[in-house]
Amino acid sequence: MAPNFRSYSNLFIWYFLINFHVVSVFISAENRITRGQSVRDGEEIISKEERFVLGFFSPVGSDFRYVGIWYNKVENQSVVWVANRENPISGNGGDLRIGNDGNLIILNENGDMIWSTNATVASDNSTAVLMDTGNLVLFGSGDPNKASWKSFDHSTDTFLPSMRVYMNVSEVERHVFTSWRSASDPRAGKYSLGIDPRGSPQIVIWEGTSRKWRSGNWNGLIFVGVPGMRAIYLYGFKLNTEGDGRLYFTYTPSNSTDLIRFWIRWDGTERQERWNAGLDKWDLIQSHPVDEECDQYNKCGPFGKCDVKNRPACSCIQGFVPQDLDQWSRGNWSGGCTRRKKLECLSEVKRDGFFKAERVKLPDFVDYVGSEDVKQCENKCLENCSCTAYAFVSGINCMIWSRELVDIEQFAEGGSTLFVRLDRSELGGKSKVKKIVIVAVVLVGIICLSASIWLCMRKLKFGDRLNKTKNEMPKVSPSGEFSSEFSGPVDLSVEGQPGTSTELALFNFSCLAAATNNFSDENKLGQGGFGHVYKVTLPGNQEIAVKRLSIKSSQGLEEFKNEITLMAKLQHRNLVRLLGCCIQVEEKMIIYENMPNKSLDSFLFDPAKKAQIDWRKRFAIIEGIARGILYLHRDSRLRIIHRDLKASNILLDEEMNPKISDFGMARIFGGNQNEANTNRVVGTYGYMAPEYAMEGLFSVKSDVYSFGVLLLEIVSGRRNTSFRSTDHSNIIGYVCLLKSHF
Structure with missing residues (x-):
């Protein structure tokens, strides 16, 4: 039987198409363009992890062809960079290749060059690689690790994570992102976004040369003119400095797998969006300026x-x-x-x-x-x-x-x-000066009269108290507990906090002064922001610690009452035990059990003593602090937020057991209360949670954040404030930097 020529012809055509498809797939699977290879209109290259695509495209509503980069697995084509935005191709005969001089070039259907990277390339044997960050990088063969050109340095309208946004204050340079002219026209529009090079860094949107919107200044964590920024991308932005004096911002998402983009639209609106794969759409995270006129x-x-x-x-x-x-x-x-x-x-x-x-x-x-x-x-x-x-x-x-x-x-x-x-x-205001003077004179007279009466009554009342406690010295029972012979009960309920009424032993000031040799340095155990701590030995060789608040201390009577009230009601092996207090005229003192090994920071940050706390002891200390915090937050009768957890407020007993101290700034929460707000932010910077330090919001999470910083100090043996570099300003930044290397 004679062979059927048409059958062989069809077989040959199918064979050709199959092989052509295999070759096309192989080319599209490459993430690079080398000398002798080109990407023609209809072909694409894909980054190694298949996050981005490079190829030819036409915007919706346009017949012109452009070379661009867009997300690979996003339903609606979202272009993040355009090469020939000012010189489109009118037909489908475009060609992207490495030119004779080693630059990446675009040829139109007539073979004319319409775009070039125009870089100084060490060799004509160059390679262009599409990175998984969306960055198209041109490498010269002379040094394959040194880039001759990057698309990130020639951005269009989109800022991507890991991109650097430069500014040079000395030369008033700025790196800007320019909007498209319209949704169907990638040519440079009239709006641009960048970092203002004058003064403190801030994001600015320009309409031509006029400002349209600004973010407010950078404070190291957020831009202060964007109130909602803390909740959106705190810690994502970071300001860095290069050796030549240039500053640059970077952004790193908390989840590296998220597809996130910042872009300036053709209407002058800056948008931050995250791709929602489940709904196949971009979710808006934030946008500026909003429709509000302000x-x-x-x-x-x-x-x-x-x-x-x-x-x-x-x-x-x-x-x-x-x-x-x-x-x-x-x-x-x-x-x-x-x-x-x-x-x-x-x-x-x-x-x-x-x-x-x-x-x-x-x-x-x-x-x-x-x-x-x-x-x-x-x-x-x-x-x-x-x-x-x-x-x-x-x-x-x-x-x-x-x-x-x-x-x-x-x-x-x-x-x-x-x-x-x-x-x-x-x-x-609008009051007349004469009225102010008259009112002021009357008020001063009333205040002076009231003060005189109050001082007289206070002197009489305090004289009675001194007569009751004169020449009395604390005694210790054989069990080690204090007897009631020396103490007079004093009510120290905290106003506005029901259920906090407490009666405590009242120590005699003159006895404490005598026992400390008039508060001499020989008896001093240490000092802090609120005063000094002294060691006192009672009859029976029991040692106690006396915290004498400085007259100039910012801790007032309410904080003093707050601390002794809370310490008296809280009983836990990992909390310092309160023994009593002393109040006499302007003197305020707190008496608690003595901690012979002083505070944790005296071991952690002392080169000579840090070797005494091995890993087993450090773990035990961490565990003890965690138990104390858990008791404060969940297991005690009162729900307590400490607000000042740090190494110097962790005291160590003779067996190196940790005990949380210093409750002057602590707050009691109600049963259903989750957070509170204060206009007076107290505590130690570096240990305070960002929302508390910047907006006064605190909750149990505030203590958890402080515990996290403390834990890092215990593990690293370095003080939180000892980190100073262009890459990180504290221990949190240092840990994040280490994490990025793994």
């Missing part, structure tokens, strides 16, 4: 403040009035406000004061001066007649404004405190 840059003009809760939203800062009342009433606030009364900076009598504006977005265009605290920052401002306002922000230090205050926004929560300089008379 998110627009400088909505209310100089010295104006914008508050979305008010109608109209714009108002003048206290001490200022509208620059143009007619325009202001028409809803045109761009002219802003002007001072009602000029400053008297050069007057012999200082008449300038400061109005305290809380929970605001700090103004733009700030200067920085060295200052140790807020008071010194205020003095720096008063010494400069050009200073219009100041702020002291944790992580930034002293900030001073010497020009018009622009772009101030009122927040419902979060934000910073701004002190606006005003003439002293403006600080009293």
Whole structure:
């Protein structure tokens, strides 16, 4: 039978198509372009872990062809970089290859070069590799580890994790991301996003050369003008410095498998999105500026403040009035406000004061001066007649404004405190000066009379107490417990905290002074922020510790009462046991069991003593601290948040058992209470949870965070504040850096 020519022909065609498909799959599986290889329109290369694709595409609604990079496994094509955004190809004959000079080039259907990396390449035998970060990197054959060109350095509209955003303060350089012109046109649009190179780093969106929105300054953790940033991506952003003085930001997601992008849309909106594989869509994490009018840059003009809760939203800062009342009433606030009364900076009598504006977005265009605290920052401002306002922000230090205050926004929560300089008379509101003087004189008279009566009554009452305790010395029973002969009960209930009424042994001040040789240094065990601790030996050779609060201490009577009340009610092997207290005139003392091995930090950070606590002892100490915290949070009658857990507040007994001490800052929580807020943030920086340090929010998680820092110190043997480098500023950053290497 004669062979069927058509059958053989069909067989040959199928064989050719199958082999062509295999070759195409092989090419698309490569993550690189080498000399002699090209990517034609219709072909793609895919990164090693198949996260990104490089190839030709056309935007929706456009027939032009572009070379771009997009996510591989995302349903809707999401382009993150475009090569030839200004020079599209009109047909399907495009070609991406390595040129004769070693650069990566794009040829159109006529073979004309329309785009090139235009880099200095060591050799014409180059290789272009698509990384799993979305970065297209060109390597020269002379040094395969040194990149000649990176797409990350020539970004378009999208910022990706691991990308570096540079700024050079000395040369006022900025690395910007530029929006598309429209959803179907990748050409550079009129909006750009980047780090402002002037002053403290902040993110800015520009419309042409004009500012459209800004994030507020970077404080080391967040941008202070974005109140919700802490909950969204705290610890994701990081500011680094290179040897040439350039600064750059990076962003690392908490979950490395997440697909996250920041991009500037053609409408001037910056968006952060995460890919939701289950729903096949991008979830919006945050966006700026939002539709609210106060998110627009400088909505209310100089010295104006914008508050979305008010109608109209714009108002003048206290001490200022509208620059143009007619325009202001028409809803045109761009002219802003002007001072009602000029400053008297050069007057012999200082008449300038400061109005305290809380929970605001700090103004733009700030200067920085060295200052140790807020008071010194205020003095720096008063010494400069050009200073219009100041702020002291944790992580930034002293900030001073010497020009018009622009772009101030009122927040419902979060934000910073701004002190606006005003003439002293403006600080009293609308009351007349004469009324103020009359009221002040009357009040002073009443206060003086009341104080005199109170002092007399207090002297009589305290005299009775001294007569009761005079010449009495604490005695110890054979069992080691205190007898009631020496003590007088004193009620130390904490106001506002029901169920805390406690009666404690009241020690005699003169006896304690005699036992410590008038509180001499020979009897001193240590000292802290609230005073000194002394060792006292009672009859029967029982040793006790006396914590004498300094008169200048910031710990007041409420904190003192709080500490002894809590310590008296809490009984646990890993908590320091309270024995009594002493109150006499301005003297306040707490008496508790003596800890012969002092505090944990004296072992951890002492090169000569740290060897005494081996791994077995360190684990036992960690376990004991954890048991004490668990008791405070769950097992005691009261639910206690300590708020100041640190190595110096962990005391060690003669067997090196840890005991938590210093409950002056502790707070009692109700049965159903999960968190609380305070305007007075106390504790030790480095141990405080970010939400507590920055916004005053605390809960059991605050103690857990502090315990985590303490645990890292115990394991590493290094103090939390001893870490200072461009890569990390504390032990948390150091651990995160180590984690990234594994």
